[in-house]
Amino acid sequence: MKIVLVGATGTIGKAIIAKLEKEHTIITASRKGADVMLDMTSVASIQAMYAHVGKVDAVIVAAGAAYFGPLETMTPEDNQQSIDSKLKGQMNLVLLGLDHIQDGGSFTLVTGIMMDDPIKQGASAAMVNGGIRAFVKSAAIEIPRGIRINSVSPNVLQESWDKYANFFVGFNPVPAEKVAQAFVKSVLGGQTGQNYEVY
Structure with missing residues (x-):
């Protein structure tokens, strides 16, 4: 398969490459x-x-910035950062990519645990995560040509725990390898409209 991986240089992106590169052509973005x-x-x-890149069999997104900060001081401009990147950015990768995906291909987007298990200072990120989940579920019922669409919802990563532990008090971090496996399931499996939770 010819796969575009957006966010390839991040921790999750690198773990996805490790799982797919031996048998598939990965174009990193x-x-x-x-x-x-x-x-x-x-x-x-x-x-x-x-x-x-031309025609591809799958697009994976493991990227998307979101704003973190106290709700009390968050401005519309702060919140717009999350909307422009993680929400609109991912949606536009689908909308603009439909003509570039082969019949029966797939899109896999990324959400996150905060939409289900909120943390302080995470309201903006939780909002866009939930928006992507809703978009995927809805898009799946009308996306053409047998194209599938799913999302993966990671917990905080073990690899990032030292940096984010104070934000995710009481959470049990997961390894990036386990998150990457959910992306593999989406790309190589047969399901659509799913949000794979790696909690």
Whole structure:
């Protein structure tokens, strides 16, 4: 399979590559250090990426910035960061990518545990995670040509625990390898409209 992986340079992205690269052609996309440079907040950048890669069998997204900060001081501009990147960015990768996905191909997007298990300062991130889950569930019933769409919802990662432990008090972090396996299930399996929770 020919697979585009957005967010390939991140911890989850690298774990996904490790699971898929032996049997599939992975085209990495990221802001830097990838096969294709991509700013997922830019429609023009997304269009340029698809024009460059041509037809593909799957698109995986393991990226998307979201704002973290106290609700009391969060501004509309702060919240817009989450909307432009993790919400609209992922949706636009689907909307603009439909013509570039082979029949029976797939999209796999990323959400996150905070939509189900909130943390302080995570309201904006939780909102966009829930929006992606709803988009995936709805899009699955009308996406054409047998194309499938799912999302993966990771817990906080073991690899990032030292950095984020104070935010995720009482959580049990998961290894990136386990999260990557859910992406593999989405790409190589047969389900659609699912949100695979790795909690």
